[in-house]
Amino acid sequence: DVKVTQSSRYLVKRTGEKVFLECVQDMDHENMFWYRQDPGLGLRLIYFSYDVKMKEKGDIPEGYSVSREKKERFSLILESASTNQTSMYLCASGGSLETQYFGPGTRLLVL
């Protein structure tokens, strides 16, 4: 079974803090993805990575950056958290036939 883990299930941060969300997969997948999920807006792609140190912007990259130093780990960084970044963050790992496998999600609250 593919396993995708995220570092925190729930996180509370203050406005202006730097926030790190970590994602680890155990299936040696090339592709990894970060989404945010908000009510009524579905899943929106923030960034994705198709190889170590390679990244591409998704649909809503503003206010975020990513890091992929090792194949199994993909980090999402909020350089200066703002209240409009309160959301559910989902990491996914991409396997064969473009199937994505999701982690449990991190619910982030920015006060």
Added chain:
Amino acid sequence: AQSVTQLGSHVSVSEGALVLLRCNYSSSVPPYLFWYVQYPNQGLQLLLKYTSAATLVKGINGFEAEFKKSETSFHLTKPSAHMSDAAEYFCAVTDRGSSNTGKLIFGQGTTLQVKP
């Protein structure tokens, strides 16, 4: 640009009734298609996928979906709803413009309510 449309943001059925969740896609090239389910406060779990083999695809928990190219549809069905099916369901299609990066385009989601 490719898109996925899920008709109905909320669907309510009685326990034991047929479940039908609708998904239409726009793509000139036959895509791969997926249905995912999300239970409260969890990530998305793959229900089933179509990858150009059989047009009727069976998934987990008794769900199935049929790929109809002429209708550009991939509707999800289950003959008899169970209370545990209450969740949010997402249809997704491969983004053929993404040059093999594995990107998916997701629909807006349909919340399934199952009444006793």
